[in-house]
Amino acid sequence: MRPLIIAIDGYSSCGKSTLARQLASALQYKYIDSGAMYRAITYELLRRKINLNDLAAIREVLKDIHLDFKYDPSSGRSVIWLNGENVEQAIRSWEVSEAVSQVAAIPEVREFAVAQQRRMGQQRGIVMDGRDIGTVVFPDADVKIFMTADVKIRAQRRWKELQPLHPEISLAEVEKNLLERDRLDTQRAVSPLRKAADAFVIDNSHLTETQQLQIAMDYVQKIM
Numbered sequence: 001m002r003p004l005i006i007a008i009d010g011y012s013s014c015g016k017s018t019l020a021r022q023l024a025s026a027l028q029y030k031y032i033d034s035g036a037m038y039r040a041i042t043y044e045l046l047r048r049k050i051n052l053n054d055l056a057a058i059r060e061v062l063k064d065i066h067l068d069f070k071y072d073p074s075s076g077r078s079v080i081w082l083n084g085e086n087v088e089q090a091i092r093s094w095e096v097s098e099a100v101s102q103v104a105a106i107p108e109v110r111e112f113a114v115a116q117q118r119r120m121g122q123q124r125g126i127v128m129d130g131r132d133i134g135t136v137v138f139p140d141a142d143v144k145i146f147m148t149a150d151v152k153i154r155a156q157r158r159w160k161e162l163q164p165l166h167p168e169i170s171l172a173e174v175e176k177n178l179l180e181r182d183r184l185d186t187q188r189a190v191s192p193l194r195k196a197a198d199a200f201v202i203d204n205s206h207l208t209e210t211q212q213l214q215i216a217m218d219y220v221q222k223i224m
């Protein structure tokens with residue numbers, strides 16, 4: 001059977017990338033974190049102190065941006081490079097998290113990212129996670145998974161992750177950021193976050209990583 005395209009969408013911080021990595025590793029597929037692309041673009045705009053309402057300036061910056069995913073032997077993961085620099089850690093900062101959904105709502109930014117995402121899928125054998133993968137990027141994906149989890153549980157997980165880097169940020173602030181990103185992502189005019197009609201829903205509020213992988217693999221195997 002030819003290799004599959006697996007699309008995983010869902011709300012912020014509900015474990016999409018964990019499941020996507022697990023599936024990619026189990027199937028020996030490539031994993032692409034589409035959110036990292038929007039984060040890297042945001043990172044570059046913030047670094048250059050571009051006004052996020054200045055579309056002309058944003059267009060100019062996009063011309064200079066080259067994104068790549070490369071295998072990082074030290075973490076054993078695929079990580080994002082921006083113009084020859086590994087920015088995997090830098091794009092996870094709180095400043096980027098606060099601005100990224102505004103940037104991701106800009107049609108030119110989405111066009112730029114989606115064109116690259118489709119190119120990455122040409123060879124198939126790919127697991128890509130994001131917000132519009134099963135609805136816009138790969139509407140014909142072989143497998144579509146939509147992930148969700150209770151917002152309190154999502155905030156708790158994300159807060160724990162952020163602690164080493166940002167001990168000053170409270171759990172309440174994290175929850176507020178998640179809800180705000182979900183609001184912007186679901187309400188934007190271009191490619192809003194939606195569950196594709198044919199997506200399989202996984203609510204992982206009370207699942208372990210092993211259990212969620214098992215549920216997803218059982219579903220993928222039915223399609224293979």
Ligand code: C5P
Pocket residue numbers: 012013034035036038039100101102104105129130131132133181185
């Ligand atoms: O997945 P992650 O939370 O890192 O994505 C960061 C942001 O990028 C999301 O909050 C969303 O605004 C945007 N995004 C998007 N479309 C995607 C992936 C991410 O709009 N396919």
